[in-house]
Amino acid sequence: MEVLYLRILVTGSTGQLGSALLSQLKDCNYQVxxxxxxxxxxIGDFKWVYSDLLSGEGLDEAVKDVDVIIYAATSPTKKSKTIEVTGFENFLSKVEHIQHFIYPSIVGIEEIPFKYYRLKCEAERLLKNSNIPYTIARATQFHSFVENLLLSKPFFNRYVIPGKINFQSVDVSEFAGYLIDLVNKGPQGKVEDFCGPEKLTLKEMAELKIKINNETNHVLSIPLAGKLYKSLIEGKNTNSMNKIGEITFEEYLRNKLV
Ligand SMILES: NC(=O)c1ccc[n+]([C@@H]2O[C@H](COP(=O)([O-])OP(=O)(O)OC[C@H]3O[C@@H](n4cnc5c(N)ncnc54)[C@H](OP(=O)(O)O)[C@@H]3O)[C@@H](O)[C@H]2O)c1
Structure with missing residues (x-):
């Protein structure tokens, strides 16, 4: 007897989240x-389709014959407005037939004055106002994102960073697992924030990295002016009521050494 599997499309399959989704979906009974x-x-048995949210090329082929979409495509810096909003709206217009649209978003975006976050709010609004059954799942910053963006390159043996800003970062693999669990649960609307197990200042994160990697680097914490900096010091990007992720930043760093 032929078994009919749920057909899932993952966009942004080369990204941090996309890659984590792919490695976990390999163990699931879905047609991906x-x-x-x-x-x-x-990519094993997965079918890959080229598509570009900017030009629209390949989108029809990508969304054909799918039941559930996990939308992990994004472009925070290049052509961000076109991709996050106009391109997203165009994408939504092509998927009114699907059963469930899962949209990963970011904790605190309406309270943090940052252009990319404003665009994410706009995209959430477009999805909510569509007729597509959806789940919006917001997460805090990924451990890997914080490390790669802010702690990748010491400058003359110093991490020169705005040390007072806070993160409650989360392991991307745990968030990917959470999104995959949502596939079985069906459309939920907006679900609770998915946040990491502890809140740390960036200075504390840099010190952990130095300790765990036995580095000779130091931390030079600098103050920055402006509303964005203030909102991150106040931890608007965190939610201490929702410590759902279990892998700490320290464990993430240690796991990279094995
Ligand atoms: N990073 C974080 O800390 C974090 C935290 C919470 C939530 N999120 C959310 O999680 C989602 C994924 O983020 P991420 O950090 O995994 O992103 P990422 O690593 O930057 O990956 C972005 C993906 O989008 C694809 N992409 C970029 N431009 C495209 C275009 N024009 N057309 C089609 N695909 C395009 C990229 O692939 P190609 O370049 O090959 O096309 C890549 O696969 C986003 O919605 C983000 O807001 C991220």
């Missing part, structure tokens, strides 16, 4: 299609 502009490696 993935899309991005570049083709990820080691």
């Amino acid at each position: 299609k993935i899309t991005s502009r570049s083709k990820p490696e080691g």
Whole structure:
């Protein structure tokens, strides 16, 4: 007898979240299609389709014959307005037939004055106002994102950083698992924030990295002016009521050494 599997499309399949989704979906009984502009490696039986949210090329092929979409495509810096809002709206217009649209978003976006976050709010609003059954799941920053963006390059043996800002970062693999669990639960509307197990200042995170990697670097904490900096010091990007993720930043760093 033929078994009919739920057909899932993952967009942004080469990204941090997309890659984590792919490795976990390999163990699931779903028929998985993935899309991005570049083709990820080691995709096994998954069908990859080229698509570009900017030009619209390949989108019809990508969304054809799918039941559930996990939308992990994003472009925070390049052509962000076109991709996060106009391109997203165009994408939504093509998927009114689907059963469930899962949209990962970010904790605190309406309270943090940052252009990309304003665009994420706009995208959430577009999805809520559509007729598409959806789940919006917001997470805090990924451990890897904080490390790569702010702690990747010491400058003359110093991490020069705005040390007072806070993160409650989360492991991307745990968030990916949470999104995959949502596939079975069906559309939930907006679900509770998915946040990491502890809140740390960026200075504390840098000190952990130095300790765990036995680095000779130091931390030079600098103050920054402005509303964005203030909102991150106040921890608007965190939610201490929702410590759902279990892997700490320290464990994430240690896991990278094994
Ligand atoms: N990073 C974080 O800390 C964090 C925290 C919470 C929530 N989120 C959310 O999680 C989602 C994924 O974030 P991420 O950090 O995994 O992003 P990412 O690593 O930057 O990956 C972005 C993905 O989007 C694809 N993409 C970029 N431009 C595209 C275009 N024009 N057309 C089609 N695909 C395009 C990229 O693939 P190609 O370049 O190959 O096309 C890539 O696969 C986003 O919604 C983000 O807001 C992120």
